[in-house]
Amino acid sequence: MTTETTSKKFNIDTVEHAEQTPEQQLPWAELGLKENEYQRVVEILGRRPTAAELAMYSVMWSEHCSYKSSKVHLRQFGDKVTDAMKEHLLVGIGENAGVVDIGDGWAVTFKVESHNHPSFVEPYQGAATGVGGIVRDIISMGARPVAVMDPLRFGAIDHPDTARLVHGIVAGIGGYGNSLGLPNIGGEVVFDSVYQGNPLVNALAVGVLRHEDIRLANASGVGNRVVLFGARTGGDGIGGASVLASESFDDAKPSKRPAVQVGDPFAEKVLIECCLELFKNGIVEGIQDLGAAGISCATSELASNGEGGMHVELTDVLLRDPSLTPGEILMSESQERMMAVVTPENAGAFEAIMDKWSVEYSWLGEVTDTGRLIIEWDGEKIVDVDPRTVAHDGPVYERPYSRPEWLDGVQADSFAGDRPSGGEQLKSAVLELMSSPNMCSKDWITNQYDRFVQGNTALAMPDDAGVVRVDEETGLGIALSTDANGRYSYLNPYDGARLALAEAYRNVATTGAQPMAVTDCLNFGSPEDPEVMWQFAESVRGLADACQDLGVPVTGGNVSLYNQTGGVAIHPTPVVGVLGVFDDVARRTPSGWREDGQAIYLLGTTRNELDGSEWANLRGHLGGQPPVLDLQAEKTLAAILVNSSRDGMIDAAHDLSEGGLAAALSEAALRFGVGARIGIDELCERDGIDPFTALFSESQGRAVVAVPRSEEVRFNDMCTARNFPRLRIGVVDAENQALDVQGHFTLPLAELKEAHEATLPKHFA
């Protein structure tokens, strides 16, 4: 490899120069630092920072990288974890991603992250590099990525800007993920005007590995060499973490497009294979992907997690643009790059693998025991810091928070709107619901994603969770679901977070998998607003409590703050991903009915709970309290669903959530185009509700299942033994192509399908 040295091109601000010019003003505010933070840097160094040091501190101490506002709350995820919950945890919070033991020597690593701000500014590249970034986190753990999912939130479906975002973001996710050969197995799509200027683009990736293959980000072994490999470093994404992801949008400020990274999925695909080959041959001692804060992050984290010292020559970095300054090189968030620590003996083997995959690399320096991260520019020292102060000792804020005064009024405003009654009205209401932006078929989006590649996808959207086989011999596999309901969280952030976990947990169990672990992406407004901070604090408390109650630990995740434009924040949106495990994916339960004559049961109790519901949303109402959550009941329901799958007692299962029973029945019928005869009168009588409530309430802890005739006795006995409410509400009817809610209305499947599938194409095709 040749190195182009461009040293004397810049007026380099060396450490020596910084010591001699203490009075020199630096643009710390433009780089996103607050005055007290800048003073703290000066205090740590005992002098003013160099331009390069300032660049490093500014990105690493940004909200996005340092979690400075959220840290004090996130501790609960660790504090509330019991030993029993840790039983299957091989790597917990703090590494690139958590790792969970799924048995037979297999482990799974998974994590969800946000790429919200870049995706609004530049939808295609923002969404694409969101996928790329989370996939590199998974590779860094030593795993082969096996699937991705994308929870998305857009503004109003008919707003003029929404089509720009939907087209760009969906194409970006597809363009990147499809080119990596990763099946996209699920996610969410929600439209709500609160996300108009702040769409949420969260990306989840999951990877599998053998226990012994776990890799951690640390630079150990004095004398080991540090290498940067993958794509060249360019001028894209400079300040992405600081000035883009850690500030609110404001019309008065200039466009931040240059702060968005540009992705090259081909480079990443090659990087995946190349890294897996490195791991297989035991070539790397430590590895770290370059994401937010680029080389600043990789060097400071690797060094501070290892022996504590590293020496790097920055002019050895291969550049796409030779005019970049040292500070820009340190801050660049160019994609598809990795940094590794390699013993001198393995250097040759490392280079051979790079050459095989035609991946560029450059040796930058070595691990030292000095406790200092020294970065030189053509031999002149431009960074001399304790890496811990950059990577781990950033500012921590106890931001003030207060419960919004308006909340009492909102919670008192229960839904009192239109409640259709009578067969015709109910039928129209079901059609209106199932064609609404949030409940309509998402096929137009998900058909732009490859769900087949790798040949291990056992379930994907629109089933309740994505299911992927891990071991081809035994069928050992995993299920994943992500969920959040911003409206519930707006009404009650504590319960909203618990409800999000409950739904993801229920979805995973509905497919028959045993829920095991949690990842979260906490999307909120500005932490500098005490009311937003209160929503955040309540959400974290709620999620941590619910994790403890359900016995599933948070293994990692991401916080995205400043999702607001001007003074208006998004709904608090804690996206929760739950990972479940199957001993054999062959027993996964699909969501749709198939066999004529099977009995349809409703599990759980239905209450009059329409506040925050999709129906209230369609009537423009948002008030009251979200549905009541009973986590003990959720656990029992999950146990019933998992055992039914294991013992072959059910052939289909679908959870009840947004849109209630009406949505669940419609989706179960449309999945394979098989209808049913349903009776809801007994349900109304048992639960003391009217037909409208029976169909549209969003009471929790419910699912509909299809039970073969031969299994009905056994199934009923199991529910009785667990004292769980269930009611036989109908029969699968493969002859009559309709959803026949007897005594109320008959909805032909063709009509329902047309209504369900037309909405997205109408707006976007």
Place this chain on the structure above:
Amino acid sequence: MTVETPLIGHSAAEVVDEHLSGVRVGVVTFPGTLDDRDALRAVRIAGGTGVPLWHGDHDLKEVDAVIIPGGFSYGDYLRAGAISRFAPLMEQITAAASGGSLPVLGICNGFQVLTEAHLLPGSMIKNNHLHFLCKDQRLTVENTMTAWTSSYEQGTEIVVPLKNQDGQFVADERTLDELEGEGRVVFRYAGGNPNGSRRDIAGITNEHGNVVGLMPHPEHAVEAGFGPDSSAFGEVEVRGGVDGLGIFTSVLQKLVNK
């Protein structure tokens, strides 16, 4: 069709005879290839022995047939398949296939590579709707004389996944007429044209019938539980379609009976 449906999670290889497992089918990996492991699995499930081949090698490792699988070789930034055709291994494949002896199957990106290498006529352009499209696709098998389709009956329908961005088959009218006239259209889209391909063409063959290219992915319809939701041969369980398996059994049977 003479294919037995394997049980979910179990490969047919466990019950297949040794003659078939003696057949070596190479699967080429370029940088950016995605469905290579899937193609190897399909060969194994059909009963044969899959042999990974590397684009940069000069050696076909004595394989009896070659599959060029799907993906985005070299990122497909220039034109799908445009760079791959220059790979050292492609020279070997072109030499061995153009005479009519080596059976070669190009799937999706592999089909694009075969057209770029002029082993097959025509070309693929962006889908007429301009989006990547992933769906269960019905196809009609129109030519059962090729090395890759003899397990099927003439005119039979199959369901296999379609997933691509540049899947619109185009050629000049004379070429299309020739293909039709010589019976070299092997697969045609049924139940609607998903991407604007000329004359609903999904797959074609060369004049010898040894080289076949098709856009949809038969290797993703070979194992019950992980395939499409439907089959043209009747009701199947969720993701239970294995209609693509016949492609792989065809070539194995042909090579065994040679």
